Amino acid sequence: MEARIVNKGQLPELLDKLAKDCDLIAPVKEETTTLFRKISGAKDAFLEYNNSDISPKGCFLPQNEKTFSYTYTGDSLEIVKPEGAKKTVLFGTRPCDIKAITTLDPVFEGVKFGDEYYSSKRENTVIIGLSCSKVLSTCFCYAFGGGPCDGTGSDLLFTEIGDKYYVEINTDKGKALVDTYSQIFSSQGADQLAKGKEELAQKLSGEFIRKVDLTGVKEVLDGNFELPYWDGDNYKKCIGCGTCTYVCPTCHCFDIFDYTTGDFTGDRIRCWDSCMYPEYTLMAGGHNPRPTRKERVRNRFMHKLKYHLDRYDMVGCVGCGRCVKKCPVNIDITKIINDLKEVAQNA
Amino acid sequence: MPNPTALTPYPVTITKIVDETSDVKTFTVVFDDPEIMENFGNKPGQVCMLSVFGEGESTISITSSPTRGKFLEFTVKRVGRLTEVLHQMEVGQKFGVRGPYGNWFPYEIMKGKDLFFVGGGFALAPIRSLIDYALSDQYRKDYGRVEILYGSRSYDDLCFKSDLFERWPSLSNTAIYTTVDRGGDNWKGRVGHVPGYVEEVAPSPENKFAIIAGPPIMIKFALPVMEKLGFKDEQIITTLEMRMKCCLGKCGRCNIGSKFVCVDGPVFSRAQLKGMPQEY
Ligand SMILES: Cc1cc2nc3c(=O)[nH]c(=O)nc-3n(C[C@H](O)[C@H](O)[C@H](O)COP(=O)(O)OP(=O)(O)OC[C@H]3O[C@@H](n4cnc5c(N)ncnc54)[C@H](O)[C@@H]3O)c2cc1C
Ligand code: FES
Numbered sequence A: 001m002e003a004r005i006v007n008k009g010q011l012p013e014l015l016d017k018l019a020k021d022c023d024l025i026a027p028v029k030e031e032t033t034t035l036f037r038k039i040s041g042a043k044d045a046f047l048e049y050n051n052s053d054i055s056p057k058g059c060f061l062p063q064n065e066k067t068f069s070y071t072y073t074g075d076s077l078e079i080v081k082p083e084g085a086k087k088t089v090l091f092g093t094r095p096c097d098i099k100a101i102t103t104l105d106p107v108f109e110g111v112k113f114g115d116e117y118y119s120s121k122r123e124n125t126v127i128i129g130l131s132c133s134k135v136l137s138t139c140f141c142y143a144f145g146g147g148p149c150d151g152t153g154s155d156l157l158f159t160e161i162g163d164k165y166y167v168e169i170n171t172d173k174g175k176a177l178v179d180t181y182s183q184i185f186s187s188q189g190a191d192q193l194a195k196g197k198e199e200l201a202q203k204l205s206g207e208f209i210r211k212v213d214l215t216g217v218k219e220v221l222d223g224n225f226e227l228p229y230w231d232g233d234n235y236k237k238c239i240g241c242g243t244c245t246y247v248c249p250t251c252h253c254f255d256i257f258d259y260t261t262g263d264f265t266g267d268r269i270r271c272w273d274s275c276m277y278p279e280y281t282l283m284a285g286g287h288n289p290r291p292t293r294k295e296r297v298r299n300r301f302m303h304k305l306k307y308h309l310d311r312y313d314m315v316g317c318v319g320c321g322r323c324v325k326k327c328p329v330n331i332d333i334t335k336i337i338n339d340l341k342e343v344a345q346n347a
Numbered sequence B: 001m002p003n004p005t006a007l008t009p010y011p012v013t014i015t016k017i018v019d020e021t022s023d024v025k026t027f028t029v030v031f032d033d034p035e036i037m038e039n040f041g042n043k044p045g046q047v048c049m050l051s052v053f054g055e056g057e058s059t060i061s062i063t064s065s066p067t068r069g070k071f072l073e074f075t076v077k078r079v080g081r082l083t084e085v086l087h088q089m090e091v092g093q094k095f096g097v098r099g100p101y102g103n104w105f106p107y108e109i110m111k112g113k114d115l116f117f118v119g120g121g122f123a124l125a126p127i128r129s130l131i132d133y134a135l136s137d138q139y140r141k142d143y144g145r146v147e148i149l150y151g152s153r154s155y156d157d158l159c160f161k162s163d164l165f166e167r168w169p170s171l172s173n174t175a176i177y178t179t180v181d182r183g184g185d186n187w188k189g190r191v192g193h194v195p196g197y198v199e200e201v202a203p204s205p206e207n208k209f210a211i212i213a214g215p216p217i218m219i220k221f222a223l224p225v226m227e228k229l230g231f232k233d234e235q236i237i238t239t240l241e242m243r244m245k246c247c248l249g250k251c252g253r254c255n256i257g258s259k260f261v262c263v264d265g266p267v268f269s270r271a272q273l274k275g276m277p278q279e280y
Helices: A008-021 A095-108 A116-123 A172-180 A190-205 A217-221 A233-237 A243-247 A293-312 A322-326 A333-346 B034-039 B081-087 B121-134 B161-170 B194-201 B216-229 B270-274
Strands: A003-007 A023-030 A033-039 A064-072 A077-080 A088-093 A125-130 A156-161 A164-169 A254-260 A265-272 B010-019 B024-031 B047-052 B056-061 B072-077 B094-101 B114-120 B146-152 B174-180 B208-213 B236-239 B267-269
Touching: A003 A008, A003 A190, A008 A023, A008 A088, A008 A164, A077 B094, A088 A095, A095 A116, A095 A125, A095 A293, A116 A125, A125 A172, A156 A172, A156 A190, A164 A172, A164 A190, A217 A293, A217 A333, A233 A293, A243 A322, A254 B056, A293 A333, A322 A333, B024 B034, B024 B081, B024 B094, B047 B072, B047 B081, B056 B072, B056 B081, B056 B121, B072 B081, B072 B121, B114 B121, B114 B194, B114 B216, B121 B146, B121 B208, B146 B161, B146 B194, B161 B174, B174 B194, B194 B216, B208 B216, B216 B236, B236 B270, B267 B270
Parallel strands: A023 A088, A088 A125, A125 A156, B114 B146, B114 B208, B146 B174, B208 B236
Antiparallel strands: A003 A164, A023 A033, A064 A077, A064 A265, A156 A164, A254 A265, B010 B024, B010 B094, B024 B072, B047 B056, B047 B094, B236 B267
């Protein structure tokens, strides 16, 4: 694998150039919230973050997205699709969030049904990852085979070492970007920094506080839909606020509705939805297959720990810890995983 | 070619509307783009997403068999916002359609077999596509006897009356059994519920598939009857309904366990359903 070096002092120059040449999306801080937004240059970026409050999944699956606009006059019906995505660079993505994107890929780029909106953005975006420099108390990416310096899924991975970034080139797309800005990416001394990255990865891997072990969890969920565990406290605590689903980088449920500006003129919008809401599965006529929080909480965790695996051979959680941190009633997926492991052991 | 992965619908024009009951209408539509119509490629049992602009989308079964010609029929019950607006539309007006989605009845595996259809109320709609497929000039020889047992609350609630009383009985090797829960001046036929009538007609399970669609309560009471008659779980086919938004296995809401009804269904055998969580 090829690698380069970028002096930290040159990063603003790189970001300014990228913002000029394409859409540059990077972490920003708005009041107390860290999230990803299109920026106009290095001055807007906020890179001193550990884990953003809002994940960058919206770069590919925006919270609100127009899928087309329509005009119906009685005899003519016109449907106009938005243009495809522009060339974009997503800078500063943490390894867990990159993994989350690879978890969304099979949903939206499935063999049977793709998604032109998602794919267009995915194809036109270069993902530049940024290794973590710290492990938070809510982090548990290691439990799913990830790590604070794992660049899997990124085109380039930046790792901060002293006053430099060690840059790993993971794909041709990444290579093309490096070649375009070759005056900023130098190859001299990259080999020596490789060792520094190794050491950082090694050091951080020992800093996880949460012990999360998936052994036997999938097996205990297979064929055990009515597991008594789901009757326990978790659903009783849940207030159905949906926060977990909005901050989750792998949650992809959406709703589709029309935003009408005139009689038969308007936009078709898809927007994030949440399986934690009763309306999500409510059918005309009043029947609801998941009528209480018990079924909804079970479905969410079954989706993460079993259904996504059954369909795509990937766990639907990446260990970013956002739901653990943000849940107002402390429903904690790491506790659920460990409880289920215990259920498995006692079975 | 239609692009089934797109969230954008194709415009269709309504060419005919039949009032089936006081709250059910059948819309015949053709795509404005003849190429889309030609290549739509729907199979019996599949569904479409209907766009009524300003109201969004609804999942509706294709009621017509592809063997009947280059058009689609949708039989729609007025239950909420979108279906209300659709019911106000007239011949010549347009709405949008995308699809076809979902799996289809196993009509290849059913070849050489007799077919026994059990329908309740307006749920005859999704199985009508297979009835007409098996009864088409083209494929009639591939299937044995076709029997249809259908019931609704009253005579006025029976859908597809011209099929039931004229078209289907006139075709060879068919039998139509109709029943209503409540009789009336306009009904001289049988009165009683569907499950009891199935027991009375007592189809033999020999070399046969049973295709059942109806309200949950009818299915609940019909299944034990089928079982008593000797039908195995693999011989009983039904269709499921869940709330849907994308029909592409992405929006998440129509799952039953690891299966998405919109892509892995809506057609399931009773054997398949027994292997799935009872969450529908
Ligand atoms: C596989 C399948 C086949 C169907 N076939 C038919 C058919 O042939 N004819 C027919 O009349 N109805 C059919 N339905 C039900 C039909 O989709 C709903 O009755 C319809 O969407 C209600 O829309 P509404 O706007 O009038 O009701 P509202 O209650 O206002 O619903 C709002 C929205 O919720 C969604 N929704 C609500 N209920 C359902 C539901 N049961 N299924 C799916 N989405 C729902 C739709 O997007 C709808 O626009 C089918 C449903 C499924 C899942
Ligand atoms: S309707 Fe969206 S996943 Fe099935």
